[in-house]
Amino acid sequence: MKEIKVAVIAHGLGMSRGYSGEGNVYYTVFEMxxxxxxxFVAVSFSKPYDISIPSIYSIPFHLTRFDKYQRLLVYFSAKKVKPKLFFNASGILIPLSKIAPHIVYAGAPAISSVPSKYTRSLFWKLYLLPFKAIxxxxxxxxxxxxxxxxSFYSAKAIAETFEITQPQVIYPPVDVEFFSKAYHLGYRENMFVTIARFERGKMIENSLIFSSMSGIKGVIIGNLNDRKYFNELSKLKEKLKVDVKFLPNLPREEVLKYLSKAKIYFHPTIGEHFGIxxxxAMASGVIPIVPKESGSSELVPDFSYQNIEDAVRIAKDILVKDVSNLSKEMHEMAMSFHKNVFKKKIHEVISNYLM
Structure with a gap:
């Protein structure tokens, strides 16, 4: 077997075919x-869906659950190879440095104190106990x-959790070219878009409450990962009597159609590490409203909300304006997140280990 220079830890390759921010990081690294x-070789715990990528894995079938634990178990797959470098895009500090130099691209740790689904209910706290112990x-x-x-939000949480110096920040890659297809300075409707996987940790109920309190219609787009949660959201939507469409598993080209119509993007997830x-949405010319308690507030501090009432106030202020200048500003800001910027910065880091 020829020498492998980089083993890319990408546990999620065996979990989903769907598009995700983390998946976009994997594929941008592969592309670079x-x-x-x-x-290079990709390393996952379960069998990847994409067989075009050279891969090493431990179990010969796809495993769609136990995300946090697959991030740990991928260690057993990684032990099968001795590369010059591990690039860990799954973000967990599995003990690989004894085998080869180990670069970890990470968000705020699940064991940190930042708000997440793991801090919100007894079930998730119990789920995370063995993970924390390990x-x-x-x-x-x-x-x-x-x-x-x-993000700097993640960097601060990492430093506090592991008692280390605050790490370097490289923002994740975004397919801004694709989403720029929805950019224009023409008429936009008084509506919002939310893009998030239909899973409990994404706190999509906040989008429904936002619609109820503001009277603004909207659409919620995302992969359907949790049918039970989706049904709960459907009941809440009926109870609140809001004009919100659920569009699960929508093709990406169709997503553009809604981003080209809307004035506002509402992000419901408190404690989001970044939020691709x-x-x-910014690349599409849509104005985002995001939680203050998140990495995304670094991007648009003037459109960050402390609570839903705050978000409603920001939204109503946007809707009474001509948003063309704001749309242009958001679009131009988004261009700095082009995947080529990410590729260049990551290559600068890994090249020091490959000489």
Whole structure:
């Protein structure tokens, strides 16, 4: 077997075919390595859906659940290869530095104190207990590995959790070229779009409450990951009597249609490490309203809300304006998140290990 220069830890390849922000990081890294003629292999715990990528995995079938634990279990797949470098796009400090240099691209740790589904209910707190115990035993990896954070919000949480110096920040790649197809300075409707997977941790109920309190119609777009939660949202929608459409598993080209219509993008997820859909919306010329408690507030602090009442006030202020100048400003800001910027910065980091 020829020498593998980079093993890319990408646990999610065996979990879903669907488009996601983390998946976009995987494929942008793969693309960069191919362009630079750097031999690589992808490493997942379960069998990847995409068989075109050279891969190593441990179980011969797809496993769509236990995301957090697959991020740990992928260690057993990684042990099968000895590359010059591990690039860990799954963001968990599995103990790989003893095998080869280990770069971790990470968001705020699930064991940190930042708000998430793991801090909101007893079920999720219990779910995370073994995960916390395992991570507490491998904290030294934070001192051995090189960590890159996906936002300053994440960098602060990483530093506090693992008691290390605040790591370097490289914002994730966004397909701004694709979403720029929806950009225009013409008429837009008084409506909002939310893009988030239909799963409990995304807090989509906040979008329904936002619609109820503001009277603004909207659409919610995302992969359907949790049918029970989707049904709960449907009941809440009926109870609140809001004009909101659910559009699960919508093709990406169809997403553009709604982004080209809307004035506002509303992001419901408190504690989001970054929020790639927010930049996608900005590239489309849509004005985002985002939680203050999130990495996305770094991008648009003037459109960040403390609570839903705050979000409603911001939205109503936007709707009475001619938004063309704001749309142009958002679009231009989004261009700095082009995937080529990410590729260049990541290559600058990994090249130091490949000489």
């Amino acid at each position: 390595l191919k362009e630079r003629n750097i031999d 991570l507490s035993n491998i904290k030294d990896e934070a001192k051995r590995a090189k960590i890159i954070a996906n 859909p927010i930049v996608e």
